[in-house]
Amino acid sequence: MLTAAEKHEIDKAISLVPVRKAAGIEALKVVQDHRRWVSDESLRDVAAYMEMSPEELDSVATFYNMIFRRPVGRHVILLCDSISCWVMGYENIRMHLTKQLGIAYGETTADGRYTLLPNCCLGTCDCAPALMIDHDLYRNLTIDQLDEILKKYE
Amino acid sequence: MEKPLTQHIRADKRPLTLKEYEQVGGYEAVRKVLKEMDPKSVTTLVKESNLRGRGGAGFGTGMKWSFVPLNAPKPKYLVANADEMEPGTFKDRILLESTPHQLIEGMIVAAFAIQADIAYVYLRWAYKTAGHAITRAIEEAKSAGYLGKNILGSGFDLEIHLHTGTGRYMCGEETALLNSLEGKRATPRAKPPFPQVSGLFGRPTIVNNVETFCCLPHIINNGPDWFKQLSRTGDAGTKIYGVSGKVKRPGAWELPMGVTMRELIEEHAGGMQDGLKFRGALPGGASTDFLVEQHLDVKMDYTDVAAAGSRLGTGTLIILDDHTCPVGFVRNLEHFFAQESCGFCTPCREGLPWVEKILTSIDAGEGREEDLQLLNFHTKYLGPGNTFCALAPGAMEPLQSALKYFREDFERHIQDKECSYRGKEVSAVH
DSSP states (O other), X not given: OOOHHHHHHHXXXXXXXXXXXXXXXXXXXXXXXXXXXXXXXXXXXXXXXXXXXXXXXXXXXXXXXXXXXXXXXXXXXXXXXXXXXXXXXXXXXXXXXXXXXXXXXXXXXXXXXXXXXXXXXXXXXXXXXXXXXXXXXXXXXXXXXXXXXHHTOO | OOOTTTTTOOTTOOOOOHHHHHHTTTTHHHHHHHHHOOHHHHHHHHHHHTOBOTTTTOOBHHHXXXXXXXXXXXXXXXXXXXXXOSTTOOXXXXXXXXXXXXXXXXXXXXXXXXXXOEEEEEEXXXXXXXXXXXXXXXXXXXXXXXXXXXXXXXSOOBEEEEEEOOSOGXXXXXXXXXXXXXXXXXXXXXXXXXXXXXXXXXXXXEEEEHHHHHHHHHHHHHOHHHHHHTSSSSSOSEEEEEEESSBSSOEEEEEETTOBHHIIIIIISOSBOTTOOEEEEEBTBTTSOOEEGGGTTSBOSHHHHHHTTSOOTTSEEEEEETTSOHHHHHHHHHHHHHHHOOSOSHHHHHHHHHHHHHHHHHHTTOOOTTHHHHHHHHHHHTSTTSSSSSHHHHHHHHHHHHHHHSHHHHHHHHHHTSOTTTTTOOOSOO
16 A cells, blocks of 8 residues: 555656656655565555556566665665776775675675665766765775764664 | 866855856856747757767767757657766766756757757766755746746746656666656667657657756857867867776866877876876776777867777776776676666677676686687677667777787686786775
């Protein structure tokens, strides 16, 4: 069941486009904002509301990197693995994170606090290496900053 | 040196408010086109300015607009491509975060020229600061009467909406972006029909890059001849260039079109980090051919970079130094392209993961003699004309040029069964 707040936000997205279906991705994002990820049940509810088949909506949901069709932790760490960050040594950051958190890419810590994902170029290549946690961007990263940064996200 | 696009960016990068933007001449171009010009003469002026699309392809902006049927019924659409995701590219971010009103003003000028009544800013999801800046600027422009119905009493209507993307490199491709805006998978469309005739929701549509839009108010205010004289070459205007990699001062700068790669690296980026030598660079993002030492004095414009065998692309250099492995460098790029292939056409969907696997084994010291032939084979069969869109041909550009300029590195990996660069990297991260 979609909540009233979710429906309200989805309606707003629908009002901006001439075809209801065109707001399908926006609707998924609304639900993800409220529930952190899009479960099969959520997907079916959104599809019904958008007057689409669940299959059609899922074909879209699974296409985009930022729609999570599997559960994620309270905070999602998106580590840039593209070329400028590679040149500047992001792999050391990755190794430190996987060791500290005890998880590989795509996994969530046992306490449900962090999910670690690789991410394409974050467009801040002059300040590589970079990562995002939720909506926050961190640049010019060094390993000794990482623990402090992680602490901010409970 | 004139820097029209970035001259008003503050040291702390905070965007100008509407009032501040107006105080430095903001929205004068909108007044001029709405009150003194007709749509056709705006397009003619932009054609005369020789402005070429700053997204990477370099198509003439005025020419692109001229294919929109002016008498077609509404709605007509305009889209700002702000889905900056070409690896190594960080130029539009600066304009989006710090000069949102300049983008909006450029969009109003373009919308008037093609008589579009609805516009979208298709913004990269990761650009949160830019999202706030644009949302606020749209609100301000609306309340001041620069957007909405009957703008400045001219009878021209335009609404602009911010649309935030959901993460896929393909969305930067014009027709895939339109599919994405329609709520579909971002796969490319067959052309013709071109978007100018049948684009978003089947209506005439123009998609331009952020930096392209930001040039427009200045062209309107100062004229095409002024715009041309900003450049050192036949390709007009300034360009926002960038340098990333192991240089002393990575960054982005607005400079006359046609500065050389040497100037960018040595003067603006402060030269290579101590102990490192320049080996090559991708001149305009991940999907451009390597240029090497012999090209350092090539003028960084569309024409000269093409003559040197590459593309200006986005104008943001990614530097390869002599302690970084060219095989690993290209492997990283091909991993990106393989991941981001939309899967719509077979050569790209099947070929890119194959290329990535070959490069991964060479990098790991498990390459075979025949692998280089296989890689060559892919550069041809994933090249122009064999795939549905430009993604795979773009992916082959750094590979084919790496095989040409750094062939001995590939061969040594295969012969020695190891990467001799391991442990040699001077890492910025400790």
